Amino acid sequence: MKPDFPLLVPLLLLAACGGGPEAAEDSAPARAAAAPPAPAEAAAPDQDPAVGRNAAPPVIGREAGRPPASVWQPTREPEFHFEPGGPIPDEKLADYHVELSCSVDGKDVGTMVIGLWPEKAPVTVRRFLRLCDEGFYDGTTFHRIIRNFMVQGGDPTGTGAGDGPYGHLPGEFSDEPQYEHHYGVLSMARGNDPDSAGCQFFIVCAESASVWNLDGRYASFGKLVAGVDTLEALANAPTDPRSREGSRPTVPVRIERARVVAGPAPPPQEKIERPAPDLGGEPAMIEVQHVLVSFRDTRVKADRSKEEAFELARIVLEKARAGEDFSALVREYSDDPIDPRDPLPGLYRMTNRGVTDPVFERAIFEAEKKYQARDQELTAKVGKGEISYQEKQQQMQALKQELLGQLPPQSFPRQQMAKAFGDVAFSLGVGEIGMAEYSPVESPFGWHIIKRIK
Structure with missing residues (x-):
């Protein structure tokens, strides 16, 4: 087959x-x-067309839903002060990690412990630590849940259209293997503009082409070191099949408290992977x-x-x-x-x-990348008159058969x-x-x- x-x-x-x-x-x-195609295949209004097939990427709306920093005040007294130019330089950001205590429909489902990657995304890590330290995420919800993709939250309006108080972030993207998107990875949501992330984030809860398509396009900046059961509880929360992508939760899925903890994240005490279902x-x-x-x-x-x-x-x-x-x-x-x-x-x-x-899905994903890259290369050659359109078709057909055979x-x-x-x-x-x-x-x-x- x-x-x-x-x-x-x-x-x-x-x-x-x-x-x-x-x-x-x-x-x-x-x-x-x-x-019919699964609801998760529906395109989001702000979808980046480069992201590819399957679920739409983690997007944010075009309209900000939060007052600007000049009028917004932290909801609790910051313990560490991660504001730019404050007492904590970039080289010390690795000395902190985050705990997200969560609930589903009012029931405590535990805490996710997240280690951060300031060596890869210092601006993004600083922003996330600052918002956690100031209580910005306390009481916010995960407004978009796609079981075979990710859970998205951090929007103060709970709609997906909200924004943070401190402006947008530069896109700190990477194609390096150690920062790829996989189960448990923390990353920033954004709009079409690569530099439009502000406060919304997502946590990957599957291994799929939708996930792997994010590499190099979305700013991963940390990963779970504990709390797989909690992430699974969020990912398995009931959603409305009539909503866009069927991704809107039908019960509150909430961050009760986002807490910054002094000290590097502890090493993982469990496998950070999607648990096998009970069959x-x-x-x-x-x-x-x-x-x-x-x-x-x-x-x-x-x-x-x-x-x-x-x-x-x-x-x-x-x-x-x-x-x-x-x-x-x-x-x-x-x-x-x-x-x-x-x-x-x-x-x-x-x-x-x-x-x-995932073995077959990954093979398909890599084959598509090769096919796309070759198609772009040959299209450019046709445009320059180096080869004919018929020659391009012949080469693409040969590549197709080669990839299928692998x-x-x-x-x-x-x-x-x-x-x-x-x-x-x-x-x-x-x-x-x-x-x-x-x-x-x-x-x-x-x-x-x-x-x-x-």
Whole structure:
């Protein structure tokens, strides 16, 4: 199963299974759960088009919602005084870290301990420490929550349009590996202007292309060293599916107190990564082969009656359980499109609910970057008359095939498969064979005889 890079559109738009894109569109188990794009894919009003696919970047509104510094006063007496020109020089900023005590719907969900990176982003770190020290963030909310991306907060208005009291910050961006955006990283939200960050920040709560696209474009300036359970409580807070991106919380998700602590951040006492979901004993990821036996009244429109399909499905199941070669059974009986050259026809790699496949996602992300860079390079050559448009197309097609050949196997989320198919597949042990019965709702394309491979 390989994704397809449409020519001159260097983004992953389609997953190919078997013989090519057409096979993916006609693949019954996956097609059964086809749905509109996830709400998180909606573009934000101030989206930077360079950020790319998946969730819109952490943006702030165009209108400031806070009075200017000349009339705003700290809500509590600062303990350390991080104002520019104050008693703490840049080289001493590393001697402080921050604790964010949080609640969801009025319930205490613990504290996040955050170490800061003043060696990379001294202006941003100083601003964040100052706002924490002055009580600016106390009582503010996380107004934008995207489970597979980030939680965004720090807006005094709670709307996403608010601004801070001390003006905008220069964009302290970096492509260095140690400052990349990953789970638990703290970074500044901004508008279209790279130098428009002020007070809103976000904390990454996933590993995805949406996250990796931020590198070099958003100012990361710290990372969690403790408090994964707290971050998970924020990221899992209920949101309104009718809101833009489905990202607006339906209950208050609040910073009760942002506290600056003297001393460098302690070393991490836990793994700073997204915890594995509780799957009730089911595997996180599986590989299965399957035979689809369909009939005339389904969208597959096989040339047999429902009764004939039922009888054939029973025969195939018996043959498979008797030890006959499963790949041969797929080739002989399956109504799902297969590639005759495929050594394991009818193969699906599936992730369970709540499980991601960062290896495949990262491979896609890196392939897209290579494709985009080459497309820009060749477009420039066409503009200079160094190569023809046809030569560019040929080179891009060759690169497309090369990149596709380098990708690892693609996995499909269980929720995108026919329900009965997924239920049976994840109930099997390795080497076991089962059958998903036809159902107009849960298995609408017929009977699936399934063998778990891995």
